[in-house]
Amino acid sequence: MRSYRIAAIPGDGIGTEVIAAGLRALAVCSERDGGFRLAVDHFDWGSDYYKAHGRMMPENGRDQIRHHDAIFFGAVGAPDVPDHVTLWGLRLAICQPFQQYANVRPTRVLPGITSPLRHVSGPELDWVIVRENSEGEYAGVGGRVHKGFPHETATDVAMFTRTGVTRIMRYAFGLARSRPRKRLTVVTKSNAQRHAMVMWDEIAAEVAAEFPDVDCDKMLVDAMTMRMVMRPDSIDTIVATNLHADILSDLAAALAGSLGIAPTGNINPEREFPSMFEPIHGSAFDITGKGIANPVATFWSGAMMLEHLGERDAAARLMRAIERVTADPRLHTPDLGGTATTAQVTDAVCEALLGDN
């Protein structure tokens, strides 16, 4: 039997609730499939670990998960630890050194879910956002001087490398080519950011020449927000920088119904390191401990993980189970306007998996 080692890092807040739910669904999925098993190792890294040890994960943390087949991640962030400490100490400390440079964010309006867009009934909105995930505005380059004085100065320098931009463009064009519409929108801001974003556009044009069958256009990020709302059916695959795509993907999630359903994969396409799968939402302090977090984003991320591992049938079966459950409004959590709990949704997905032929 095929066997995969999964590193589960639930993290903080609702991260622990949705990862527990996701692991249950994945276990039922592998049982139902019968062809593979998931061996899960649990890591209690996050803000509680930080409060006990002064760091978000052990010094050799990455070594402990370096040889796993994939990472299943919840969320980080606690009300009493600064966000830049939690994010850089755990999530970015994994994504960047593991060269998970392609952050892939599919967005669809699942059956039974209502988009806030009046003119969208479902199929008009079917996108994948590819976010550059290793450099750009989140490269971490910068500093603060004259701390505490009136002339205190702080910089965050956006770093774009030819290697980094070329590889994300190739990935995005390749993904666009694999989808029926073969359409890619390159998001930019080269009118105002006249160095790095101009190089970004130039490299996009160079890579476009390698993919003549992909229909490609270019859009300024501000105009892109308008197009996502006004003409969602004109969009298929999107590639954008770390910051731009971070913002656009929260908008995309909201337009598809809720942040609670939006999944993501942090992919190392060369497979030199494990890739990491997680819901795009954060630790949601406002609903932590209430048992009402929507686990759908985590289930969908689990399906992406199965797909990455090569378990296509199981991934498709899990997606069918998710869609059967979202189709029933009685199984919607409060973020979708319903009253269902995390446990009820999870039970229903597990049942749908067992009933799927």
Ligand code: NAI
């Ligand atoms: P958030 O995503 O945690 O929450 C935003 C809103 O969406 C809240 O009202 C929350 O209740 C709701 N929401 C999110 N996920 C949901 C789900 N599965 N089901 C139902 N409702 C859901 O973003 P926020 O409030 O900006 O950040 C909270 C903390 O999470 C911060 O510390 C932040 O740094 C961290 N964060 C971590 C991320 C990660 O680990 N990947 C991503 C985003 C934020």
Ligand code: MG
């Ligand atoms: Mg974000």
